[in-house]
Amino acid sequence: MDTLIQAFGLVFAPEVMIAIFASAIYGLVVGSLPGLSATMATALLVPITFYLSPIAAIATIITASAMAIFSGDIPGCLLRIPGTPASAAYVDDAYAMTRKGEAETALGICLWFSALGGIAGTLSLMVLAPTLAEFALSFSTYENFWLAMLGLMCATLVARSSPIKAIAAMLLGLLITCIGIDNPGGVPRFTFGSTDLLGGIEVIPALVGVFALSEVMRSLTEREPPKLEHRKLGSILKGQIELTKKHPKQQVRGNIVGIIIGVLPGAGADMAAWVSYAMAKRFSKTPEKFGTGHPEGLIEAGASNNASLASGWVPALLFGIPGDTITAIAIGVLYMKGLNPGPTLFTEQASSMYAFYIIFLLGNIIMIPLGIILIRMASRVVGAPRSAVMPVIMVFCAVGAFATAGNNLFAVWCVAFFGCLGYVMDKNGYPVAAMVLGVVMGTMVEQSLVTSLIKSDGSILPFFSRPVSMVLAAMTITALLWPVFVWTWRRMQARRRVSMA
């Protein structure tokens, strides 16, 4: 009880409240602009969080990301252009509803079920994380190694691309963390005599480059989205209670799928929305209506992508393994703020953990009034010219990285380099998120691998003989071989279809 009161004290400090409010507006605006993703919103926030208290810093990330995932639905509904990739799965249905004159209902569904999904995700975080923390306290380096491997493999599994390319991207990220002297022997690796490289590649400039600068680059090569007509909208929340009562199955299934996908390392809101939309269609009584302005898919996927956000924090807080790209950034901030991820966080910093839960709930509640305001102003916000927004973001990339790295210009070079790398990778079908996971987890993977090998005198036997590590190893190997199963299965299906025809 004391810790709970303490947690309320932490959250309701003026600095934290201002941070939540300001980042809520920021997240809503950035998410609603086509081409700016929730991950980008978070990456650009990092330089700001550098100068905030730990709770306020995490609060900005939690609120901004939740808002951005919701507001990405707005241009999807009104323009058929997803504001964030997480809204891409159901733009067809949302836009079709708008065309039928049901824009209010479509936007209302997005807002209402986003908020409910976010709250469901938060509840899962509150239940899952402390339970798993107790279990995780007994883990040694062998289990940590397999856990990290499992995390990395999951990230490659869920990437919507070739699994080989995803693994290559992930390995590239691991290789990047080899740079510098922060390694088991303390010898300079891959520094080529440069003093800047001795300290290694900082995670934050890399993230800003990959997630923000490369988006600016991409949008320069794409055409400007069409202008949004101003339209009068009726009551946004009207009819949402009835829809909640009418479609409880879709909502609950969306929440659960979102939570599961959020917990899986590397898979975030985009994936949750795609899977949930497909599920809704698969189990619907009227699958033919999907894509023509049918609310079922919208409800399920909208409930899912916001639920995944909170549960993505479970592996992040417990093991330092990002649940999605947003928590990959958050882990960097946690380390920066001295809240090193690990099961002990829940015993030693219990009040901070409670504070995070409160912030999550608060964020999802204020989403409703702020979301309605944004929807009303949508024609002005979404219509902000790209030629004004993108240049400012670009300057922010440079100066933000510069400020977080202690006024070091090397960080600015890193931003430019990683911007190009992210752009080239994306154009060639290499999932950038997998590389980021490698960069975030590389040091941990190497440490747990090398310490384990030193403990076992170079033998790999203990990696497989301990009960928990055996299970984790089996799961990792399954994840590695999964694409082969999928491929064979699809092959057989195709052959059967041919022989039947």
Added chain:
Amino acid sequence: MTPLNDRISGGAIATLGAIAFLYGSKLPPVPGQQVGPAAFPMVVGGLLVLCGLMIVLGVGRHFEEVAEADLASHTAPEYLEPLPAWRAWLALLPPALVVFYALASERLGFLLTAGIMVLIASLAFGARPKLAVPLALIAPFVINLIFLKLLRVPLPGGMLPFPW
């Protein structure tokens, strides 16, 4: 046949992996320990070579085709039409401007550097001078204000320091 891009990128990855493997193998061991700083780069490098070769051979290409088709069916058709090829080269402009910041900000100062960056980028995005010029004048001031007053981070003053 694997697309040309895959053969190039796969080859580059395999080469990078080979370099990492060789470089790693030359790292000095820690006395008295079997595994040291060399192990990890060698493992990662070796696996990269393997992945690179598989990409060159087109393993896993099938999954990409499925994902691409899925995405295309969900995107507005007018959004998928290709743009003129010169637009692709324009993508190099933002990183070039960021490098310009790294090179020039100490001498020119933040306001001037950022102003130039915003002006060029905004024009490249197709803004009319009526929008680009005021933006280039105002945006650097606002950003400087945020960093200086809210976050208390001094940005380089250079030739044109922040006036207050």
